[in-house]
Amino acid sequence: MANPIAPRANALELKSLLGTELLKIQQIQMLISTAFSFRQRADGGKPIPPTLSGKSAILLFFEASTRTRSSFEMAVQRLGGNAIVLTQQGSSAEKGETLLDTARTIQAMNPDILVLRHPSAGSPYLLDRELKLPIINAGDGFHEHPTQALLDLMTIFEMRKKIEGTRVLIVGDIAHSRVARSNIYALKTMGAEVSVCGPPTLLPPKIEKMGVQVFQDLEKAVLNQDVIMMLRIQFERLNSGQSPSRGEYARFYGMNRKLLKLCKPNVLIMHPGPINRGVELATEVADGAQSVILNQVSNGVLLRMAALHLLLGGEPFSWSEEIK
Amino acid sequence: MSISQCLLIKNGRVIDPSQNLDAITDILVRDGKIVAIGKAIPVRPDEPLESLDVSGLVVTPGWIDIHTHLREPGGTHKETIETGTRSAAAGGFTSIACMANTQPVNDSSYITTYIRQKVSSDSPVNVFPIGAVTKGLKGEELAEIGSMREAGIVAISDDGKTVMNAYLFRKALDYSRRFDLVVISHAEDLNLKGRGVMNEGFNSARFGLRGIPKAAEEVIVARDIYLAELTGARLHIAHASTAGSVALIREAKRRGIQVTAEVTPHHLTLTDEAVGPYDTNTKVAPPLREKEDIEALQEAVADGTIDALASDHAPHAREEKEVEYDHAEFGMVGLETAFPLYYSKVLKNHWDLSQLVSAMTWKPAQIIGVKKGTLQVGADADISIFDPKHEWTIDRQAFLSKSQNSPFHGWSMTGKPAFTIVAGKVIYRSAHLKGKS
Numbered sequence: 175m176a177n178p179i180a181p182r183a184n185a186l187e188l189k190s191l192l193g194t195e196l197l198k199i200q201q202i203q204m205l206i207s208t209a210f211s212f213r214q215r216a217d218g219g220k221p222i223p224p225t226l227s228g229k230s231a232i233l234l235f236f237e238a239s240t241r242t243r244s245s246f247e248m249a250v251q252r253l254g255g256n257a258i259v260l261t262q263q264g265s266s267a268e269k270g271e272t273l274l275d276t277a278r279t280i281q282a283m284n285p286d287i288l289v290l291r292h293p294s295a296g297s298p299y300l301l302d303r304e305l306k307l308p309i310i311n312a313g314d315g316f317h318e319h320p321t322q323a324l325l326d327l328m329t330i331f332e333m334r335k336k337i338e339g340t341r342v343l344i345v346g347d348i349a350h351s352r353v354a355r356s357n358i359y360a361l362k363t364m365g366a367e368v369s370v371c372g373p374p375t376l377l378p379p380k381i382e383k384m385g386v387q388v389f390q391d392l393e394k395a396v397l398n399q400d401v402i403m404m405l406r407i408q409f410e411r412l413n414s415g416q417s418p419s420r421g422e423y424a425r426f427y428g429m430n431r432k433l434l435k436l437c438k439p440n441v442l443i444m445h446p447g448p449i450n451r452g453v454e455l456a457t458e459v460a461d462g463a464q465s466v467i468l469n470q471v472s473n474g475v476l477l478r479m480a481a482l483h484l485l486l487g488g489e490p491f492s493w494s495e496e497i498k
Numbered sequence: 499m500s501i502s503q504c505l506l507i508k509n510g511r512v513i514d515p516s517q518n519l520d521a522i523t524d525i526l527v528r529d530g531k532i533v534a535i536g537k538a539i540p541v542r543p544d545e546p547l548e549s550l551d552v553s554g555l556v557v558t559p560g561w562i563d564i565h566t567h568l569r570e571p572g573g574t575h576k577e578t579i580e581t582g583t584r585s586a587a588a589g590g591f592t593s594i595a596c597m598a599n600t601q602p603v604n605d606s607s608y609i610t611t612y613i614r615q616k617v618s619s620d621s622p623v624n625v626f627p628i629g630a631v632t633k634g635l636k637g638e639e640l641a642e643i644g645s646m647r648e649a650g651i652v653a654i655s656d657d658g659k660t661v662m663n664a665y666l667f668r669k670a671l672d673y674s675r676r677f678d679l680v681v682i683s684h685a686e687d688l689n690l691k692g693r694g695v696m697n698e699g700f701n702s703a704r705f706g707l708r709g710i711p712k713a714a715e716e717v718i719v720a721r722d723i724y725l726a727e728l729t730g731a732r733l734h735i736a737h738a739s740t741a742g743s744v745a746l747i748r749e750a751k752r753r754g755i756q757v758t759a760e761v762t763p764h765h766l767t768l769t770d771e772a773v774g775p776y777d778t779n780t781k782v783a784p785p786l787r788e789k790e791d792i793e794a795l796q797e798a799v800a801d802g803t804i805d806a807l808a809s810d811h812a813p814h815a816r817e818e819k820e821v822e823y824d825h826a827e828f829g830m831v832g833l834e835t836a837f838p839l840y841y842s843k844v845l846k847n848h849w850d851l852s853q854l855v856s857a858m859t860w861k862p863a864q865i866i867g868v869k870k871g872t873l874q875v876g877a878d879a880d881i882s883i884f885d886p887k888h889e890w891t892i893d894r895q896a897f898l899s900k901s902q903n904s905p906f907h908g909w910s911m912t913g914k915p916a917f918t919i920v921a922g923k924v925i926y927r928s929a930h931l932k933g934k935s
Binding site for chain 2: 195272292293297299303314318355
């Protein structure tokens with residue numbers, strides 16, 4: 175599972191960004207502070223370093239994605255690079271080509287970085303082992319989605335000025351969530367206290383060994399939390415033995431105004447999107463004062479810019495505040 | 499290759515659990531049979547005699563692997579009868595039984611006969627075909643079990659798939675009694691297994707892979723034990739992988755039910771941690787389990803709850819493994835690494851040598867009902883000789899198997915097959931012995 179050390183030097187000392195499990199505090203700090211400094215430059219009218227000028231990034235997406243894909247595209251463009259999007263429909267995967275052959279073909283065209291979204295856990299590890307190209311994991315099955323977790327940490331820091339000691343609750347389909355795993359690893363590394371809550375059918379086995387507190391009752395779980403991350407429930411999980419119905423899921427695991435009253439008054443409500451309004455998140459909460467969902471989206475572009483910039487050898491930018 | 503009529507194997511440590519023998523002694527073979535064991539065996543001066551000095555080596559009855567996949571017919575890009583049996587010889591095996599999940603499936607006497615004909619021309623080792631329980635392994639109708647028995651099968655199994663219909667499996671057990679066949683159960687409940695690819699536990703949560711609970715195996719082991727009790731048939735549990743299965747088998751034996759069981763080298767040596775870097779060579783059915791399971795399996799071999807060691811040699815081509823973990827085929831090759839793994843990684847702390855030899859010779863022979871696995875006078879001269887001291891490193895590029903899907907590449911081993919002798923002929927001699935004797 176190692177994130178291998180880069181053959182060419184970069185400040186992160188990573189060839190690829192595959193997951194948060196093995197990221198060190200310094201690497202997380204560097205990614206987030208560089209992202210914040212990009213925003214400061216943009217807000218202050220200063221130029222963004224054209225790290226990707228004359229370079230191309232291939233976005234290889236084997237799963238439907240709107241926000242992650244467009245967020246990466248925008249990040250590449252803002253750094254002066256060229257983003258080429260390949261989706262399953264337009265690729266030779268439909269003709270039966272293996273993932274590795276597709277990736278080797280792409281590598282032979284000499285792009286500078288590959289961003290991969292794939293439904294099978296571990297697929298970016300396969301490519302990282304076999305290719306020289308740096309890879310950013312944009313979500314592999316139920317495994318990891320590191321840029322999502324890092325943008326979530328960035329958002330928590332933005333709102334609270336501190337990650338360490340923050341009490342974070344992740345709610346929903348933990349078993350099938352790469353967002354949950356990447357957040358648990360990154361938050362634990364930064365010293366947050368993490369809890370998860372979901373129906374027993376959607377909690378992975380022995381999740382407590384990840385050092386998280388486990389709840390099945392949301393009314394108890396929300397008490398005294400600083401941040402509550404609501405996960406998207408996939409409709410195919412409903413009515414399938416994992417949860418009896420949408421209505422029953424919303425009743426026991428949805429965040430609504432009534433439940434919000436049990437929470438700390440300054441609690442942050444997060445969601446990686448896309449939201450199922452009225453299922454895991456009531457509309458009035460999604461659009462309410464506690465919601466930082468659109469901050470997450472804005473930060474996503476900045477954080478992905480930072481990841482691309484640093485992996486391709488750009489210098490880390492410091493930030494006035496220490497990320498901790 | 500020796501074609502001598504007589505072979506005198508001298509000065510080896512001979513271990514034969516079938517006759518409680520463990521001594522430095524000699525064995526004389528004539529015309530493919532064991533004719534004498536002892537020191538200073540008189541030989542007729544008029545006979546051509548080849549003499550093999552095996553000082554420092556260990557001589558045992560020929561090893562028997564009752565669970566291999568030779569892939570022929572239909573899967574010859576993975577393995578053929580020729581490459582698979584050469585791999586067996588290099589692994590020290592003199593006899594192997596091959597599973598029915600070829601294409602077409604070995605569910606009729608025609609396919610059994612085809613396999614036996616290919617074996618007679620292509621194989622240096624004895625090959626005992628296993629027939630299917632159900633036609634096409636579909637789990638719907640019984641295969642032509644009696645006709646296959648006449649053609650030479652030694653057992654029936656839908657290995658690779660569980661016969662999910664308990665009624666049909668009961669009928670297979672009933673029917674097997676008429677032909678004195680053991681029924682080998684691949685125990686994985688297909689619904690509980692679902693699309694799982696590794697053991698369900700903390701590591702499946704960590705790696706984000708779909709898990710297969712231990713209960714998927716145990717519910718079928720329990721079901722099949724009850725059906726063996728009901729029918730009085732002989733049941734054999736393939737590749738037991740969990741502490742729970744061990745407990746069920748132990749209890750069934752205590753109650754006098756006719757059940758035997760086997761365990762693989764990988765379930766004795768690897769846990770689901772090994773899945774970690776998404777090495778698809780670790781993807782096997784049943785999946786690699788956890789430390790407490792390994793310990794229970796090792797103990798079960800020591801106390802006889804598990805009767806036999808079996809490789810579940812399952813070759814797959816590189817392109818079938820160099821894919822996403824979810825999409826990789828289940829299985830790993832095992833013939834050339836089985837014995838070294840038992841000897842280097844398990845034996846010392848858990849078994850005595852006669853237990854190991856017994857589980858590779860006499861006991862598997864009894865499970866499939868073949869007259870093998872012994873060095874008693876009059877027996878077939880199938881003999882495995884290993885070098886207990888040789889230190890070497892597993893190199894999958896050096897395998898004689900057509901496939902290289904092994905997670906043990908690079909492992910350091912002590913102990914290696916030295917000579918493999920079938921019907922009195924040396925069919926394999928390890929390269930490391932060059933310059934010796």
